[in-house]
Amino acid sequence: AQSVTQLGSHVSVSEGALVLLRCNYSSSVPPYLFWYVQYPNQGLQLLLKYTSAATLVKGINGFEAEFKKSETSFHLTKPSAHMSDAAEYFCAVSRATGASKIIFGSGTRLSIRP
Amino acid sequence: DTEVTQTPKHLVMGMTNKKSLKCEQHMGHRAMYWYKQKAKKPPELMFVYSYEKLSINESVPSRFSPECPNSSLLNLHLHALQPEDSALYLCASSQEGTYNEQFFGPGTRLTVL
Numbered sequence: 697a698q699s700v701t702q703l704g705s706h707v708s709v710s711e712g713a714l715v716l717l718r719c720n721y722s723s724s725v726p727p728y729l730f731w732y733v734q735y736p737n738q739g740l741q742l743l744l745k746y747t748s749a750a751t752l753v754k755g756i757n758g759f760e761a762e763f764k765k766s767e768t769s770f771h772l773t774k775p776s777a778h779m780s781d782a783a784e785y786f787c788a789v790s791r792a793t794g795a796s797k798i799i800f801g802s803g804t805r806l807s808i809r810p
Numbered sequence: 811d812t813e814v815t816q817t818p819k820h821l822v823m824g825m826t827n828k829k830s831l832k833c834e835q836h837m838g839h840r841a842m843y844w845y846k847q848k849a850k851k852p853p854e855l856m857f858v859y860s861y862e863k864l865s866i867n868e869s870v871p872s873r874f875s876p877e878c879p880n881s882s883l884l885n886l887h888l889h890a891l892q893p894e895d896s897a898l899y900l901c902a903s904s905q906e907g908t909y910n911e912q913f914f915g916p917g918t919r920l921t922v923l
Contacts, residue, residue, distance in 0.1 A: 728909040739814075739900055739914035740853065747909045786852055790910040797866065798910055800852035 698723045700789050702801035710809045715759075715774040717804050719787030722768065729770045730788040730798070731761055740786065746770060757781070782808045813837075814915035816901050822921045825891060831918045833884040833901030842884040843912065844876060845900040853900055859884060860906065891922045 703718040721727055728747050732740040744755025751763045761772045770787060787801040814835045823829050833842065841860050845853035858866035859878040873895075875887040884901055898919055902912040 730911070732914075737898075737917075737919070739816075739916045740902075741914070742911060745909060745911055792910060796858070796910055797855050797868075798912065803850070803852050805850075 698727065698789050698791055698799050700787050700799055700801035702785075702787050702804050704804055705802065706805045706807065708807040708809060709777050711779055712776050715772070715777045715781065715806065717772040717785050717787075717806065719761075719770045719772065719801060720768050721770060721787075721789045723789060723791055725791050728790045729761075729763065730790070731755065731759070731770075731772050732786045732788060732800075733757075734784045734786065734803075736783075743772070743785075777806075777808050779808050779810070782806055814901055814903055814913050816899075816915040816918050818918060819916070820919045820921075822923065823888065823891065824923050825893075827891075828887070828889045830888065831886040831899055831901075831920075833886075833915055834882055835903040835913070835915075836882055837903060837913065838881075838905070839903035839913070840881055840906045841904045842878060843902040843904075844874075844884065844886050845902065847898040847900055847917070857886075888920075891920075893922050896920055896922045 699722045701720045730745045731743040734740050743759050744753045746763045754760045759774045785804050788798045790798040817832045844856040847853045856870045857876045862878045873890050877885040898917045900917045901915040904912045
């Protein structure tokens with residue numbers, strides 16, 4: 697069975713500081729991993745995805761994530777936080793291609809202090 | 811067009827009403843999904859359609875009835891809902907044969923009185 701654990705339901709950083717959101721996964725087969733962002737009262741937007749092509753994945757809005765198989769982690773980082781980054785972030789895992797279920801983590805709310 | 815659209819944006823209905831949520835995509839995706847999201851929770855999968863056929867039903871109560879009239883449209887028919895069904899309903903689509911990267915619509919905020 698697959699699962700995703702996001703450490704920290706709420707993370708608060710100062711504007712300009714490093715953002716680090718943690719995600720650990722469990723999967724019996726090589727996984728496909730995703731980070732989604734959700735702004736208030738909106739749908740989910742894909743930030744980036746890992747599909748085994750490269751372990752360091754760059755996404756939109758300056759975010760990136762590194763796949764570490766030995767640590768079963770896929771943490772999301774951004775060097776310098778902007779106020780506009782305040783949102784809910786979900787890590788997700790899929791093991792299959794095509795129409796199938798993806799498993800979401802419980803989410804991390806990111807707050808940015810001025 | 812890389813967008814999934816959903817209508818209406820907001821819906822308020824009584825427990826005896828019948829209403830429908832609509833979702834549309836023009837990306838040529840052949841997989842479409844309905845999710846339910848409660849406040850401060852991740853989305854929960856309800857239904858998956860693949861090539862217009864229902865492929866996954868996550869044991870959703872029969873008061874929710876999905877329909878996929880064609881490859882671009884997905885409906886969710888609602889009847890005799892309960893107040894606990896109030897939530898954000900999200901539609902998503904993905905390309906068959908890819909990594910299951912799902913594109914989400916903005917959602918319909920449903921309130922059941």
